[in-house]
């Protein structure tokens with residue numbers, strides 16, 4: 490075999506072909522990606538996830554467990570006056586625990602409100618004390634206070650900002666010292682939205698403004714953290730999904746809203762054909778697995794879209 494030692498393009502003999510194959514598997518989006526030694530993509534790592542009881546948070550938690558990680562997580566498990574549809578329940582959280590444990594991984598899941606900095610800090614501190622390390626943070630909790638009469642109130646704006654901007658700060662800040670303490674690097678992914686890149690969502694109500702402003706603002710947090718944490722090999726990215734088939738929009742209130750405002754619905758169309766117009770939570774999980782695993786080891790400071798062409802068409 491010819492060895493290419495050109496310093497500009499490296500020594501191909503040193504390529505880790507097993508890892509290359511694993512990275513290609515991740516890109517192909519399979520649900521399981523054990524390598525030839527039966528190792529998972531995140532074996533024995535620990536992930537901290539907000540909004541873990543259902544929807545995308547549950548999908549990420551279960552897939553991470555399948556790939557070998559233990560999970561620390563929390564969810565509010567209560568409804569919010571500013572939000573017309575129901576939020577997760579204790580039963581949802583228990584179901585996520587069961588699904589994680591099916592893969593033989595630990596699930597330390599609690600009830601906490603992401604607006605409560607001290608409560609969130611306790612969840613992550615206690616979880617790391619029990620599991621011994623932290624590698625991955627997924628700031629995922631969110632609400633869509635864009636429907637019903639409550640969307641017209643100032644409280645709907647504040648709910649968006651408090652839960653999806655201050656809440657992201659509350660989730661990531663207390664986690665950073667644990668990532669640093671490991672000295673092994675790490676990966677933080679903040680779930681934004683296409684509404685974090687373009688302003689076309691909804692009717693300009695306070696609820697829509699809170700959603701759009703918070704989803705844009707977390708890009709600023711991400712960029713600042715990505716710069717500060719890069720020397721310690723801690724990577725930070727935002728993900729920007731188009732509509733996802735979760736209880737956030739697969740609910741009666743959103744259906745009614747779309748019927749009431751057909752031009753808004755028209756504006757939410759994806760250029761790529763997507764069955765029922767919505768991604769599945771698993772589609773977002775697949776992209777997050779790419780970002781947090783070795784496949785994404787040089788990806789930081791990016792706004793990573795999985796939007797079926799939505800933002801490119803604005």
Ligand SMILES: NC(=O)c1ccc[n+]([C@@H]2O[C@H](COP(=O)([O-])OP(=O)(O)OC[C@H]3O[C@@H](n4cnc5c(N)ncnc54)[C@H](O)[C@@H]3O)[C@@H](O)[C@H]2O)c1
Pocket residue numbers: 539540541542543544545546563564565566567576577578601602603604629630631632652653680681682683729730731732733734735736737738
């Ligand atoms: N569903 C979509 O179409 C869509 C599209 C783009 C981005 N997103 C974003 O994806 C993320 C996940 O949403 P999803 O689609 O899984 O919806 P979801 O409603 O199923 O999940 C959100 C979770 O966050 C929890 N939560 C809400 N307020 C909380 C609080 N104060 N403290 C702690 N937990 C709280 C909810 O109980 C719920 O379990 C959100 O940030 C959302 O804004 C969703």
